[in-house]
Amino acid sequence: MRLSNYLHSQLAISFFPIFLGLFFITSVVFLVKIASLTSVITMTSFELLKLYIYSIPQVVFYTLPISFFMSLAICLSKLSSEYELVVITSYGLNPLNIIKILFPVTAFLTIFLLIISLGLIPKTKYLTKSFSEIKKKEANFNIKESEFGQKFGDWLIYINKKNENIYKEVTLFKSEKNSENFIVSDEALLENDKNHLSFKLINGKVFAIDDNELSQIDYSSMYINDSITNTDIEAFDTSYNFWKRALKHNKDIDDFSFYILSSIFPLISLFLVIVFGYFNPRYEKNRAVVYSVLTVVIYYVFIKYIGERLLLHSLYIIPTIWIMFSYIIYSKTTKKEY
Template identity: 65%
Template sequence: MKLNHYLHSQLAITFFPIFLGLYFITSIVFLVRIASLTSVITMDFIELFTLYSYVIPQIIFYTMPISFFLSMVITLAKLSSEYELTVITSFGLNPVKILKIFLPITFLVSLLLLVVSLGLIPKTKFLSNQFLDLKKKEANFNIKASEFGQKFGDWLIYISDKNDKVYKDVKLFKTENNKDQFIVSKTAILDNDKGNLSFRLIDGKTFIFDNEEFNQIDYESMYINETINNKSAMFDFQNSFDYWILVLSHDMNFDEFASYVLSSIFPLISLFLIITFGYFNPRYEKNRAVFYSLLAVVSYYVLIKIIGDKILLHAIYIIPIIWIGGTYLLYSRTIQKEY
């Protein structure tokens, strides 16, 4: 029990600096992408933070598997370089028994990654798209006072003044089906009904005319709605389980689903590699654990990209079989012979 606690504490000491470092770097990349959206839509600090919170599951998903795998290898390599693994092995704990000590926590990490990738990421992507769609809709109502040439959907619009979402002396014009339509209103109010935006015109007149006739309509209240493409409305998102059932039944996102699963189980199916890279005799061998680990990470994700995009869902069982078989073969021909 003390040995288990010691090994886990050494793993924690290595893991958190690596994970937090990668998390920070990845966060900067996502924050730059979020900040670039301000050139299209206007957001305050709270809205920027809200949008960032939606990408936190993606950041964890991209950083956690690599961080955990590297920290496991570096922890064992550190113990090897300080001759601690040699002492532990001399007391009868061979590499497989060391592997069993790390198996439960590795399983929990992979399980957590599955929850994040298959459960949280689809939900937060939906919320993020919904948020951006709403902001883009609001941007279409960002009409400035006393400026010509502004558009609201198909309408040319001119206003004399505005106060927040209340517009004064509104004039709208468009041509449709060889008929000109002209609308004037003393006041217009921007309505937001659960994300559905519309213009409510109050106390005005509508003129419709062509070469043959002229019509006038007086109104007390009139609504103009504009439909804007909404990516998040493609699916009626209820929960992540129903989402995956829906997209997979429509032959969609097979590669994404397979990539999520394979990336999540990467630490679990790489335990033989962790032992292989972490064990070495510092008297006769150099510590190349980090180099080998990075090479393994790149190889695995390239494998997912090359094979996963071709065989789609079959990659979920084919790639783990190939990876476990290859890593065990490497382990059996190196570490297993010596320890």
Template identity: 60%
Template sequence: MKLKEYLLSQLSQTFFPIFLGLYFITSIIFLVKIASLSSAITINFVELLKLYSYVMPTIIFFTLPISFFISLVITLSKLSSEYELIVITSFGLNPLKIIKIFFPITLLMTIALVIISVGLIPKAKYLNKAFIEQKKKEANFNIKASEFGQKFGDWLIYIEDKDDKKYSKVKLFKTQDKKDQFIISDNAVLENENGNLSFKFINGKSFVIDNEELNQIDYKNMYLNDSIVDSNIGDFTTSFNYWKANFSKNQNTDRFSFNILVSIFPLISLLLVVYAGYFNPRYEKNKAVMKAVVFVTVYYIFMQISVDNLFLHSLYIVPLSWIGFTYFMYQRSVKQQY
């Protein structure tokens, strides 16, 4: 029990600096991309944090598997360089038993990554796209006082005065089905609720005029709505329904496969952790980090090629091939010596 706690404490000391470093660097890249949106839309600090929260699952998804795998390798290599693994092995704790100690936490992390990649990321991307479209639509409705030719949806609009989103002496006009429609209002407020932009008119009249009659309505409050969210975005209910709809249309199967294969990378690479981390410091140099980077690079290239060509079939071909490769590397080196 104490040995297990010691190994996990050594892993945590290595993991958190690596993960936080990668997370910080990746966050800066995404923040720069978010800040570049200010050229097209106006966002305040709170909205900037909101957009950042939408990309957090993606940042975690790309940084966590790599940092965890490299941390495992560095942890074992550190113990090897300090002769601790030799002592541990002499007490009967072989490499496979070391893997069993790290297996539960690796499995939990893999499950968390699957939930993030398949469950959270699609929802976060939808919210991010909907928010940006909403801000762009709001920017298009930047109605100015005392200017002709401005539009709100299908309506021509003219206002005499404006204070932020409050308007006074508002007049709207639209021709539809050979009918002229007028709306006049003493005051109006521009509101945004759940992706819908609407004018609330206060104290006014509405007219509908055709060749035969004129209809007039006096009102105290009236709403005129216009959809903000682009219809191309579609609706998002749950992640399950999202992937179900994509599979039925044979869309984004490569993205689904990519997400799953990235999530399980640390779990199916545990034998490589032993291969890269175990060495005799008296006869060998510590090449653990270099090996870990090479394995990560090879896996991601192999995975991407498989996903692009095999789609959903890569979900079983890649793990089986990779586990076979890791067992071969483990058997020809570590298993023979320890």
């Protein structure tokens, strides 16, 4: 129990500096990406913060497995360089016992990553895309007061006064093949209801003119939605239903595979952690960082290249190959020595 607590405390010392450093760097990349949207749409500081909060699950997902794997290897290599693993081994604890101690926290991390990648990321991506589309449509709906020739969808529109999203003395006109439609309104509001824009007209009249008659309708309120309702983004209810639909229609399968394979990376690489962490400081140099970085690059290139071709089959082929490869290296190196 004391050894387990000690290993976990040493792991924490290695993990948090690496994770926070990678988290900061990745956050800067996402913030630059978010800031680039301001060239297309106007956003307040609160809205920029809102978009960054939506990106946090992705930042955590991309940094957590890499930083945890590297911290495992660095933690054990540090213990090796200080001869502490030699002492631990002399008490009868071989590398497999160390793996058993590290397995629960690594399994918990894997479950946490799966929740983030398969549960939170699809939802936050949907919220980000919906928010951006709404802001773009609001930007397109930049009707200026007392100007002719402005359009709202298929309608020509004229407003006398404007105060943010409130419009006074609004006039709309649309000409079709055999009829003309004319709408006047005392007031109009641009509303955003659950990421759907609508134009609400208050207290006015509708005139429909064709070849034979003139019709008039008085109204207290009327909504115009078709011209600005967002139809490009699929409705999102739950992450489970999202992936169910995606797999059924063979959509986003490469993302699904990538999320799972990235989440289980630390778990299926425990043998490599032992290989990189165990060494004799008298005869060998500490190369845990170099080996860890190289392993991360190889693994992510591997799952990206193979995952896009094998799709769902990669979920059992890649982990099997990786575990076998890791165990073979472990058997030919650390297992012989310890």
